[in-house]
Amino acid sequence: MTQTLVPPFTEETARAKVQAAEDAWNSCDSDRVALAYTPDSEWRNRDSFLAGREEIKAFLVAKWNKGRDYRLKKELWAFADNRIAVRFEYEWRDQDNQWWRSYGNENWEFDTDGLMQRRFASINDVPIEETERRL
Template sequence: MTRPPLPPFTEESAIQKVRAAEDAWNSRDPARVALAYTPDSRWRNRAEFPRGRTEIEAFLTRKWARELDYRLIKELWTFAGNRIAVRFAYEYHDDSGQWFRAYGNENWQFDADGLMEQRFASINEHPITEADCRLRWPLGRRPDEHPGLSALGF
């Protein structure tokens, strides 16, 4: 199975890869997201270290069960060869109604088929009010006309 665009990345293909990842994560479909990773993919996400698609899918299922109304924007930071670095922000609320905004950076490494072999994420978050939410669109894919991170000043 291949997941174009394939490395080595150009600026255009790296941007396409980042948007494809954003779209998949905004689907909040753990099985769909997990298919973008190699069967033995390695992650670091906060204090969790999922390995392989099965653990990734379980991690995402837990994540989206507690991070409600999740909306994410990713933006290319840099790229070289088979690696891409992104920055991101996402907003969600918990089951008590408390809203949060998380910011972070991810480093990605891909195999020759365009599947992600490694994902290392560093994430910080803080509580916000619902009125402070800036990532507003119907659940699912971010509309093309919605501002990205730079335009939002994040």
């Protein structure tokens, strides 16, 4: 049985939505990820404010060109109606081969079709040694 991942969310569908997002982001496929957002989606990612799929896609292309060996883990924090809150961490390596672990929280809001219309992310980066990697 295929579940429909549209609001209002249950715990089961919220967890499935978070897992689907994790899987998409770990693909590092900006086209695939951008399709999860409404054409006029609003984003805040750190200090970047983006509007629409095309800006999101361009942002993701630049992100994954800068950071190599990207690996992400998302965890459901809370949900209600058409909103989901997530905590996450990801690891990546920069152009100088410095490893980083980035921690953050996201607040998501979805339209009736299950596309994300708003994403607000707060993220902090911590340098790590390769031996400290866990993802």
